[in-house]
Each structure stands twice: as C-alpha cells, then as structure tokens.
Amino acid sequence: MTTTSDRGTEATAAPGDRVPFFPPDLFHEDRDTLLRLLYEIGTGADQKFILGDHTRRFEDALRARLGATDVIACSSGTSALHLILTALGIGPGDEVVVPAFGCAPLAAAVLHAGAVPVFGDIDPRTLTLDPADAEARVGTRTKALMPAHMFSVMADMPRFVTLAVTHGLRLIEDSAVAQGAVLDGVPAGLWGDAGLYSFVQVKSFGMPGEGGAVVTRDEETARTVRMLRNHGQDGVHRGLHHVIGVNSRFDEIQAAFQLHRLAGLTARLERRARIAAHYTEHLAGLPGLTTPPPGTDGRCYYVYTLLADDRDALRDHLSAAGVDTHVYYPRTLPEQAAFAPVAAARPGPGLPHARDVARRHLSLPVHHRLTDAQVEHVTEAVRAHALRTRR
Numbered sequence: 273m274t275t276t277s278d279r280g281t282e283a284t285a286a287p288g289d290r291v292p293f294f295p296p297d298l299f300h301e302d303r304d305t306l307l308r309l310l311y312e313i314g315t316g317a318d319q320k321f322i323l324g325d326h327t328r329r330f331e332d333a334l335r336a337r338l339g340a341t342d343v344i345a346c347s348s349g350t351s352a353l354h355l356i357l358t359a360l361g362i363g364p365g366d367e368v369v370v371p372a373f374g375c376a377p378l379a380a381a382v383l384h385a386g387a388v389p390v391f392g393d394i395d396p397r398t399l400t401l402d403p404a405d406a407e408a409r410v411g412t413r414t415k416a417l418m419p420a421h422m423f424s425v426m427a428d429m430p431r432f433v434t435l436a437v438t439h440g441l442r443l444i445e446d447s448a449v450a451q452g453a454v455l456d457g458v459p460a461g462l463w464g465d466a467g468l469y470s471f472v473q474v475k476s477f478g479m480p481g482e483g484g485a486v487v488t489r490d491e492e493t494a495r496t497v498r499m500l501r502n503h504g505q506d507g508v509h510r511g512l513h514h515v516i517g518v519n520s521r522f523d524e525i526q527a528a529f530q531l532h533r534l535a536g537l538t539a540r541l542e543r544r545a546r547i548a549a550h551y552t553e554h555l556a557g558l559p560g561l562t563t564p565p566p567g568t569d570g571r572c573y574y575v576y577t578l579l580a581d582d583r584d585a586l587r588d589h590l591s592a593a594g595v596d597t598h599v600y601y602p603r604t605l606p607e608q609a610a611f612a613p614v615a616a617a618r619p620g621p622g623l624p625h626a627r628d629v630a631r632r633h634l635s636l637p638v639h640h641r642l643t644d645a646q647v648e649h650v651t652e653a654v655r656a657h658a659l660r661t662r663r
Contacts, residue, residue, distance in 0.1 A: 291650055293596035294474055295641035302533060306480065309528045323502065326527035331485070333534055338459045340487045342494030345522035346501045349448040349470025349484035353381035355520060356466045356486055357416075359496040360442050362387050366415035367618075368444075371401040372604045372626040374420050378446060379611045387415065390618055391606050396625040397565060399577070399633070400427035403435055409620055410439050417464075420446035423577040423600075423635065424548060426455045426570040429463040436464065448484070451477045452541040453572035460572065461487040466497070471530065476544065476574045477537055479526050543640040544573040547647050551576055551636065554651045558658035562632075575600070576638040578654070583632050586657050590636075593653040598635045 299306065313321065327345050334343040346352050362368060364386040370378045372391035379389040393405040401419040410417075417436055419427035429445065436443040443464030447453070450460035451469045461467030469475075471483035486497045496515070499506050504517035545568060555578070556563045562579035575598075580586045583599070590597050604626045606615035636650055 289646075290594045291596060291637050291642070291646045293598050293635070293637050295639045297641060298473065298478070298639075299480055302529070305532050306525075306529055309525055309532070313525050313528065321524050322521045323507075324524045324527075326524045326531065327522045330522075330527040330531050330534075333531060334485060334487070337534075338462060338487060340459075340462055341489045341491055342487075342498075344486045344494060344497045344501060345527065346484050346486060346497075346520040347522065348482045348520075349468055349472065349475075350377040350381060351501075351518070351520040352448075352468035352470075352484040352486045353377055353444070353446065354384055354518075355497045355500050356444055356468065356493075357381060357385040357387070358500055359493050360416065360444070360465055362415050362442065365413060367411065367413045368416045368418050369401075369406045369409050369414060370418045370605075371420055371422075372606055372623045373399065373601055373629055374422060374446075374605065375448075375601070376605070376608070376610065378418065378420055379605050379614070382418070383614070388413075388618060389605075389611070389614060390414070390620070391604070391611075391615055391623065391626075393621070393623045393625050394422075394629065395428075396629065397562075398425045398427070399423060399629055400425060401432075402625070403428050403431040405621070406432075407435055407439075410435075410441070414439070414441060416442035416444055418444040418446055420448070421450040421453065421460060421572060423449070423575040424564050424571055424573045424638075426450055426453050426460055426572065429455055429458070433463060447487075449475060449574040450572040451475070452537060453570060455570035462489055465490060466493050471526075476541060476572065477530070477533075479530055479533075481523065481526050483522060483526055483530075540640040541573065544638050545571065547638050547640075547642060548573045548576045550647055551638070551651060551654075555654055555658075558655065561654070561658055573638060575635045577633050577635045579629065579632040580634050581632065583634050586654070587634055589657040590650075590653050593649070593656075595650050595653050596637065599633065600635060601630055601633070604630050 331343045366387040368382045370389045382389040395402045399422045445464040445467035447460040447467040448470040453460040466488040500517040501520040504513040504515040560581040
C-alpha cells in the first residue's frame, strides 16, 4: 500500500498473521490517559459522575465541530433514536418508513415509541433506503421518514429532504455510523429534524463503553431531548419534571476520554478512507464482486462492505487466509422474528434488493489500526479468491 500507517514505528504484522476485524488494541495509546481520568474523576471533590462539566464541554466541542444548534449526549445511539422520536411527538397511530436492511433499533425504537415501522427497500448500490421506494410506502398515517447511513455510504439526504417537505413529514437521520461524513457540505446528522451518533466501541468514534448523541439545528427539539434524557428535568430546577422522561444520561469519565480523543478523529477517519480507497482500486471490477461507490463525498468508511455472489465461500477463503470478516445483517428486519408480525400486519411491495444484499454482503477490516501489510494481505486474499473462481 502506498499510504503511510498511523502506527509509526510499531512492528508490521507478517501477512500470515491474523487480521482482526475489530482492533483488539483500539485504546492502547490512550490507556494511561483513561486511567488518569478514572482516578481524577473518581476522587474528585464534587463526586460528579454523570452530566457534569466534562459532558458539557464534550457537547460544546461536537457542536462547534458540526456547526449544530445543539448536541445532547446520551446513553447510546439506540436511546438517541428513541429520544428523537419522542421529542418529535411520534407515537401511537403513526407510521415511520425505515429501511428493511439494517440494525434492529431502526424498527425497535419506532415500536418503543408506540408507532409502527414500515419497511422500505434499499438501493442495491448504496445499500441505503431507496427514496423512490420510501415514497411509494407513504400513507395517511405516515409521520416520519427515517433513512439510515449504511456501512460506508450516506443515504441520499437531498432527496429525502425533498420528500419530507413534499409530504409534510418529519425527517430523522440515523447517522449512528457516519460521524465525520459530509455530503454536499452538510455534516451527517444535520440534514433532517435531528440526527444521532453512536459511540459504542466499534464505531468510528467509539469509546470503551456505551454512549451516543442527538444532533440538531432545531432549538425546541434540542430542549425537549435534553429534558427527556434526564427524567424530564430541565437541568436548572432539579426535582421538577416537565415531561415524562427516561434515564439516558452520559458518563463523565467517558466524556472526558472522548474529549481527549476528539483531536485525533480526523486523522483516524482519513486513514480509514485511504484503506477503503485502496480496496476499491484493487477490487473493483473483479468477477462476482461489487464494491461500494468510490469517492469521498457522503462517505464515512465506518465499515467497508462488498457484495459477493459466493459470499460464504469468500468468507471461508478469507478466514483460512487469516482475515476476519463480518456479516452484519444476515436477514432483513421483516424476516426477523421480532418484527415479522409487524411487517405482516402492514403488507406492501416486495423487498428484493434488501433480501439480495442480506445474502451477499461481507465486510472487510478497515479500522485505522491496520498496518499497510495487513491491508495488502486482505486485498490479495480477496483478489486470489475472485480470480481463482473466474478460472
């Protein structure tokens, strides 16, 4: 690989070594800082462990970085989805159009709010909710559209903005995996009424624990979310509950740790983007494989995902070559037992692309801790399988 790894003088792994999908040494360089923060906050005179000054400064830093009206840190990305739905008044009797291919919270958060998820098909190239298909599923009870950025590609947010305006719908942007991504000059999370990020360990701005954030340009939505995350209190008058809220508060140690790591986020994201570009350059056009759309606009490179006609055979080949891979969503959401009754009660057009992608997708390691040698090894292993299959 012609780019330079951010691992400096660390030893380069031999190609025969196992290439991990998730880096086991993700926080190695920050361990001393984490231990110091744990001690300082744990022994601090004010004994403030949630929603303190570190959380406020973390929110301020993200707000300034994004140009958002407000950022509200909360307990997880899933919780952020629920807070947004509740703040926007989505509940019983409402429907929300969500992608059929994606993570369970896309449907579960809607159900927890008392509303009904309506599953839409995806674009077979971007793997995100297809705007045309989503529009076809809008009905009299539809209250919101909830596209999700998937793997390394943002959804077509300009078209979803147009759809939301045309039909008078709320637009919720599930940008959990897309922190740092920008589309047409607008950061992921700021296209709709509200968006969100997830800070769980495996995300591009992951931390050693659970956490998330709601991001928005709307002051009223931000005010409501801020109350909802802390049992309905406004943060000024303790013990006065203005709305029925939940406990979705943010940890002070994690806030301080994320503040420490924020300065290096851009470099880590750039490293991921270079690795992804290398994969695409050398894997695009191989028989039986489809690579993600190239480019940098609207790209996040949280995960690099191929579509393979013989996905399971490729996965076995890579495992034998010492490369760990991951299949994120082996079934569409309507095919999951948890959501099948909901889908059956609201039948609609088929979901051929979502079903096909569930059968064919395979994600390769793309995290910033990979060495150049490991990236080359992954690339050559994929190429060897594809070219051998062609012969």
